[in-house]
Every structure is written in structure tokens, then in C-alpha cells.
Amino acid sequence: MSQNQVEGTTQQKQPPRSAVFDVISARRSVREFDGRPIPQEVLDLLVEAARRAPSSCNTQPWHFTVVTDREKIAALAKVAPGGIEQRFISFAAQAAAIIVVSARPKLLIHRAAGTLERDCHLLDIGAAVEHMVLVAAELGLGSCWIGWLHQRKVNELIGRPRRNRVAALLALGYPKEPLLPRDDWDRRRRPREEISSAL
């Protein structure tokens, strides 16, 4: 009798409990917000969570511009690049805050990595933004990454140099509707067997 079989019944091993996994499972992209402002200490905590992310050679190739000014948020929600539908970004007009995430790929290590076709700085950015997303989710905040943006227009709006690399925007706010527990992962994601293998 195998370790998992007890008197003819096969017992599934329970996955270990993980509070982080629970937050990951409850998170979804939120595009409708209720208009409540986000306390400054919460915004500070999100940036602190990003600051603590791992990065290649600890280069920390990022800058976070936290935008709460309503006019600027409205303008940022209009920076879809030509040919891209405005709706991919227009929902952000209702966000309580937008964090503009800039990348600094000019560090020597990134240039070296680039010659090896390793775009490490973008991996670093992904880790940092996801730190913010998960802390936000745990605190009941909704968020949505925005990758469809017109870099020059964003830089003009936030007063950064034209060449500044804007990696993404993160729209944040309290969700308009309460977030129900999410049970649609099997429909919304490719099966585990398809995306992973074991050797």
C-alpha cells in the first residue's frame, strides 16, 4: 500500500498552506474603482515593497512616479499609442493613483546583459511591480498593469526626460464591486502540464 492509500481509498496530499499563495489566488486585474483615495502610507508601503524586490546584481534599475493628481491621472488615461484601442487604458481615469514605472537599462551590467540577449532589467521591473500588486491585493486594493502606452506622452506628463524608458503604468484604486473569491483559474489559465515539465 502506498503512503497515500489508506484502506482502498486514495488520499490526495494537501498542498501546503501559504498566505502569499492565497493573495496570489485572490488577485485579479481590477479596472473599475470606487473613487476613494488611497492613504499616503499605503502608497508608501507599495513603493517600499517594490524597493525590496530582487534585481540582477542588485542594480535596482527602476524609478516609481506616484501620481495622485486628478488632472494628470485623466491625462495618463489617454496615452494609448496610435493604433491601440483607447479602452485598454481609458479605465485608468477612475484610478485613485497611477504609478509610472520607469526602467534604467543604461547601467553597465544591463548593457553587458543586452549583448548576451538577456534583458535582465525588464525581469527586475516585473518582480518589483508584482511586489506592489500583491501587497495592494492583500490590503484590498485593486490594480491593473498597463503596458499599452505612448512613452513620449507619459514622459511629458510626468516631467521626465524624453528618453526615459517607461516600462509600465500601474493603475490602483479600491474596487467598485467587492471582489468575490476567484474560482475560474482552470478556465483563465493554461493547464499546469502544458506550462511546466519536470526532469
Ligand SMILES: Cc1cc2nc3c(=O)[nH]c(=O)nc-3n(C[C@H](O)[C@H](O)[C@H](O)COP(=O)(O)O)c2cc1C
Ligand atoms: C506587462 C502587462 C501589461 C498589461 N497591459 C495591460 C493594458 O495595457 N491594459 C489592460 O487593461 N490590462 C493590461 N494588463 C492586464 C492583463 O490583461 C491581465 O493581467 C490578464 O488578462 C490576466 O488577467 P488577470 O490579471 O485578471 O488575472 C497587462 C498585464 C501585464 C502583466
